[in-house]
Amino acid sequence: MATKLDPWGAVSIDDYSKLFEEFGISSFEDLLPQIDDPHAYMKRHIIFGHRDYHRVVEAMKEKSPFAVMSGFMPSGRVHLGGKMVMEEIIWHQKHGGDAFVAIADMEAHSVRGISWQRCREMGIEEYILSIIALGLEPSATIYFQSECGAVRDLAFELAAAARFSELAAIYGFSGETNVAHMVSVMVQSADILHPQLPENGGPKPVVIPVGSDQDAHIRLTRDLAGRMRKFLVEEREGRISLRGKAAGTELIDAAAARLKEMGYRKVKRYEEHIDVFDALAKDSGRVEEAMRSLEVEAGGYGFVPPASLYHRFMTGLTGGKMSSSRPESHIALTEDPEEARKKVMKAVTGGRQSLVEQKKLGGEPEKCTVYELLLFHLSEDDAELGEVFDGCKSGTRTCGSCKKEAAERIKAFLTEHQREREAARERLPEYGLKG
Known part of the structure; x- marks a missing residue:
């Protein structure tokens, strides 16, 4: 039977290796030897999987910008499962990452019906005080979704790239699902991409540490991040190809000019794409970064697909899953x-x-x-x-x-x-x- 990952329901996983095949999550084992001073969760195989975490590992090694972000829905008391996410945020912050912590009050209000006042009280009393007590440094950005205009604005932009049919397929939404619940999903995608906004330093690798039940949010946001790009850079036989997904004539012209400035001479401009015939496969990263910068200069986002880390669930003291409701x-x-x-x-x-x-x-x-x-x-x-x-x-x-x-x-x-x-x-x- 297929595994179901429900961000708002009970999830029980007997065999975590199934997630590698069913959801495309990669095993963490191959990355572990590359990490200096790994967290105990990494060494003890509590963190079992990832998506694109190699980008973050490279950033840590090169001491280049990266961020860590996760959120907490203020729907009850924070337990040891929440502490795991907090510790992963803090570890990445100590290893050079910018830390972002969202209190998902819009989600709690729309999904659980919790009042705004209660969301704020629980957000501070349960979650914020605990993560500070565990060692989060003041350089972190802590915010409530409902009070962050940049996140709400980005959620609106992302919503224009999303479709009800895919939300229904991913989350099981139906005609009975309230619209605010759907909006909260867009806000969570905006939370995940928020660290890459210009005011936060622009595009960079960002890791989201979560339990595997939250993977639906990661998959959707990675798709949305790609749709917000103006260019798709692809390695093809004998060339690198740039597809101007939504670039427009002026930006495609600017991309061709930028490539020539970078020293490429065999640049062929087509109506909606560019081929670079003297670029090698190893140049694709360089070209990708150049196009990302060009997009940002033109008022776009240039998002890097968010990375993620997945940790095992703790067993409840009475057996079964540890649950806030029990x-x-x-x-x-x-x-x-x-x-x-x-x-x-x-x-x-x-x-x-x-x-x-x-x-x-x-x-x-x-x-x-x-x-x-x-x-x-x-x-x-x-x-x-x-x-x-x-x-x-x-x-x-x-x-x-x-x-x-x-x-x-x-x-x-x-x-x-x-x-x-x-x-x-x-x-x-x-x-x-x-x-």
């Missing part, structure tokens, strides 16, 4: 630390039915929510994780000892995080925000 399944960053400790002590593990069986057969850490807590959030020591895994598999480690250790760690983490959140409240003006 408090017993998750740990919120604003939760009482002692209550969180108790939840961990009650969590589903990968242990056997009895201690005798555990010692004889060993446990199944790959199915254990407590081990997952250590893997995703509560252990920075890979050697320690290896010992826990091996001890569980061999039956020498019991579920009780793991639970107790993880429970104390989650309590300590939340206690410290909530202290940092209160300090973050005083720093909101540094980020251009009021409490």
Whole structure:
């Protein structure tokens, strides 16, 4: 049965490798050796896939401009799943990227019916304070969709390039879907492309760290980014071809002139395209960047297709998917630390039915929510994780000892995080925000 990725519904994925074939997501494994100082999620194979992330890797190596962007819908308390995205944003910012954080209040209002006031309260109290507390630096751009005119204007432009039929195919929209919900999808595409607007430094690689359930937004936005381009640069046998998709006569003339300025002599101008016969395949990137710059000079966007990173979902403490709508399944960053400790002590593990069986057969850490807590959030020591895994598999480690250790760690983490959140409240003006 085909996998369904629904940005607003429940998604359960048993085999992440299926996404490579079904949705064209690339495996992250080949890129990992190229990354200096990889995030723990990368080393631990929690980040499993990507689209075009090699552009970002190249930018980090070359110390050229790039950005990281993601958004949070203020529809409930932020839990450890949201923390994963926050940490990925912060990691990229520390490695030279411009960070953009959207509070998706237009989405929450249109999809969940949450009032504007409540959206703002949750946006600040749940999400913004937590990401600042985790280490986001003040150079980041944090905004609410409803208050960002540039995003709303770009959403309008993108909507002119989108069709209802494709939204229906991607998201399952029907005649019963409210129009505001459709508009919110355009706003999310605008969020993703927003870091490439002229006021934000223009076209550059941008990575969107998300769970795989959000891939529909990435696919749509990549398509829209291509449609907003004036030129399509293609490698063809014996030449590089520039298709003037929506360039117009003057811009095609300017492109031909620019190519000659770049030193190409065999440039043939046709009515709607240009062929460069003395350009080699290795020149395509150079030509692409020249056309991108020309588009921006002419008032276009020159968007680079957004890249994305996909991380595995955390398992809920009660088994199944971690869900905001089921408090017993998750740990919120604003939760009482002692209550969180108790939840961990009650969590589903990968242990056997009895201690005798555990010692004889060993446990199944790959199915254990407590081990997952250590893997995703509560252990920075890979050697320690290896010992826990091996001890569980061999039956020498019991579920009780793991639970107790993880429970104390989650309590300590939340206690410290909530202290940092209160300090973050005083720093909101540094980020251009009021409490």
